[in-house]
Amino acid sequence: MSTEAVERRLYNAMWWAKVQSAGPLEVDPDTPAVAGLTRAAAPDGSSVWLVPTLPSGAGHGVLDELDAPPVAVEQPNETARILAICVACCWTDRSAPAWPGSTGTLAQVRSVYAGMRGRPEQSSDLTLIIGSLRRLHATHWLLWDDKAAEVRLGPRVITWTAADLTTLRDLCRHLPEPPAAVLSPQVSPVDEQELEESDE
Amino acid sequence: MSEQHALFDPLLQDLSDRSRDEVLAAFSAVQYAAHPVAEVQLAGLRDVTLRRQVQRMLKLIGRTLVHVDGTHWTAGYDDDIAASLVAQGWQPLSVVDRAVLVLVLIHSVAIPRSEGILTGDSWKSARPTTVDELRTTRISGEERRLALQRLRAAGLIQLSGDHSGGPSYIPGPQLQRLTPAARRRLQDQLILAAAPASPIAEAIRARNGVPVSTTTGGDA
Secondary structure, eight states, X not given: OOHHHHXXXXXXXXXXXXXXXXXXXXXXXXXXOOTTEEEEEOTTSSOXXXXXXXOTTOSTHHHHHHTOOOSOOSSHHHHHHHHHHHHHHHOOOTTSOSSSOOOEEHHHHHHHHHHHHTSOOOHHHHHHHHHHHHHHHHTTSEEXXXXXXXXXEOGGGGGOOHHHHHHHHHHHHHSOOOOOOOOOTTOOOOOHHHHXXXXX | OOOOOXXXXXXXXXXXXXXXXXXXHHHHHHHHSSSOEEGGGOHHHHSHHHHHHHHHHHHHTTXXXXXXXXXXXXXXXXXXXXXXXXXXXXXXXXXXXXXXXXXXXXXXXXXXXXXXXXXXXXXXXXXXXEHHHHOBTTBOHHHHHHHHHHHHHTTSEEEOSOOBTBOEEEEOGGGGGOOHHHHHHHHHHHHHHHOTTSHHHHHHHHHHXXXXXXXXXXXX
């Protein structure tokens, strides 16, 4: 193998090791391409996210058949519910790809959550919602801004296929319509005290 | 759907459809299953030729096969890649998360091992670390709570089944992804941190040839 080929292999392997240990990475747009890592450009073009992709036939789907579960997600039902709600709130142009989508607010998420449950909001809802938002942020499914109480879809959604998007479009039709987003850098309705008891 | 994959296709294109499926299934199992998978369960692990292809795929992404208990396989970071990342200062875990993880490893593995209760070089242990043992004046309760949450989500620690004295933790399944060299590094670092003046620490420094800083060589 030529020196150049060896160096390219090492370059790819290093970046893959980084995204496996830290999750998708936000890098300078000038960073050279890495084989197998797709690029999700930030809406303002100031950076790109490197997101791992796998050949068809590989990935978590295989684990079900093997009865070998992945690392468990805590509160999986709540977490999946909040991801679905954020898709409904942030993927407003459903003829376009889900990434980068638009910015949604905590107020929208709370409203759709209560609508989905078919009852007025309860005091424990916020704890569950914030816990799920943080969990999904940590795994890059969402980009959740605690201070602004605003959320966007995370770079991982760039790997959703046309078939996935068809399923999600259908799912969004079954969710309550989110109210209009009122974006403001001043909004911070998250009561930190209220969140202290979550999860431990 | 059969989209091109820039990294893996050159390896996979020469395989028959059946071999390709078996290699991809084994690759996915060692990469994404929380626990090591049994060799007998997958042709891609049983068959030496197919397993070599799995290993080649893993090499491309900085990983390697790790044999567990002689019967199971998982994947961890390749030692050379891990060393290069460390040399670059790469560290995805915050200092608080590492501190809490080290406390769990000390109470659940290092102490039982020094008492002869745990044998071998595995970082698997059933000895729970209680929340009391994790209390330290250097880390606030809230910081500790969030660190425990992140470490659990990463599979680096897990709740122990023993709830008699409140929640307690044991090392998570990810620790089984450590290669033999990484397991030894972690053991050495804990000795250097816990007993830097001991003869065994002296021997470790001599073996490594250089004074070693007290970081944890975790495979997270």
